Amino acid sequence: MDFGAQIKKIRTNGKLTQEQLAQKLNVSRQTISSWENNRNLPDLQMVVQIAQTFNLSLDQLILGDDTMTNKLVKDGSEVRKARMNLISIILLTIGAICFLAKALIGSEVDSNGMLNEPFFLIPIGYLFLLSGVIGLLIALAKKIIKK
Incomplete structure (x- = not known):
């Protein structure tokens, strides 16, 4: 029915x-x-x-009803895709913020000759950017494979 x-x-x-x-x-x-x-x-x-x-x-x-069951499965799948895309965009944004923070904070040498800079922001920024790009590439690959 x-x-x-x-x-x-x-x-x-x-x-x-x-x-x-x-x-x-x-x-x-x-x-x-x-x-x-x-x-x-x-x-x-x-x-x-x-x-x-x-x-x-x-x-x-x-x-x-197979039509309704298929619609519910499709809706659930679309929600998962949207969530994955949102997470990827958030990761890319955090990566960009890390690079921006590094640029704004800059570096300085104190009176003892010690270099003070937030060096850790660069690898963290790359990590977030890479994670976001991988997430978006996976989503794109899944979309291409489905066609």
């Missing part, structure tokens, strides 16, 4: 109109209609809310 039929069955078993179900889930009646006609699918958060509202397990609600 497809997801639209599942939603319609849940609604009719509960003796609800599309408008009443929409009010229960805080969505529009048109949204319910588009779900029932398989024009759109709800996001994962809404699927969980539907399951909780009608005391259903997620298995009962979605596993009968």
Whole structure:
């Protein structure tokens, strides 16, 4: 049974109109209609809310429909990709900040002839930059391989 039929069955078993179900889930009646006609699918958060509202397990609600299961798997995969890209960008930013800090702090020789400089910022900056670039290259490689 497809997801639209599942939603319609849940609604009719509960003796609800599309408008009443929409009010229960805080969505529009048109949204319910588009779900029932398989024009759109709800996001994962809404699927969980539907399951909780009608005391259903997620298995009962979605596993009968490959389209919905595939959408949920795809959504989860896209979240992981976005997280990986964000982490890579943060690593690149931290690396750039290390180089900027080294440039701004500079170096000086004190009265005893000792050189004082934040030398550790250079290797740390390279480490962060390299990690960020590797993360972005992995994401790019995965995207190319999928095509």
